[in-house]
Amino acid sequence: MNHFFPTEKPITSNPAFRYNTTELPERVCAIRYFMPMEICLGGCPAGLYHYVCYVYPSNDVAPVGYCAEGCPGHSSKDGAREDFGQNLKNFGSLFLISKLYF
Numbered sequence: 001m002n003h004f005f006p007t008e009k010p011i012t013s014n015p016a017f018r019y020n021t022t023e024l025p026e027r028v029c030a031i032r033y034f035m036p037m038e039i040c041l042g043g044c045p046a047g048l049y050h051y052v053c054y055v056y057p058s059n060d061v062a063p064v065g066y067c068a069e070g071c072p073g074h075s076s077k078d079g080a081r082e083d084f085g086q087n088l089k090n091f092g093s094l095f096l097i098s099k100l101y102f
Contacts, residue, residue: 036080048073
């Protein structure tokens with residue numbers, strides 16, 4: 001198996017770079033869904049929501065954004081969506097600042 005990306009299909013904006021891919025995980029067909037999901041406590045719906053990433057077909061679910069940082073939950077799906085949207089806005093701003101100053 002060739003572990004180097006071919007030069008005719010560069011994965012960066014600089015085609016001079018090639019990468020050793022021996023440490024990459026096996027390729028899988030996975031779909032990631034980002035959506036609000038209700039939190040369950042003791043197997044019962046808690047009436048609180050986190051914004052999560054659901055990975056199909058492995059059925060993995062993990063909170064994302066601010067919800068992944070110890071958020072107790074939101075009272076509605078819309079609240080979880082808004083929180084994640086704010087996280088994206090803040091992260092985007094930090095990304096632009098880091099590109100400008102570092």
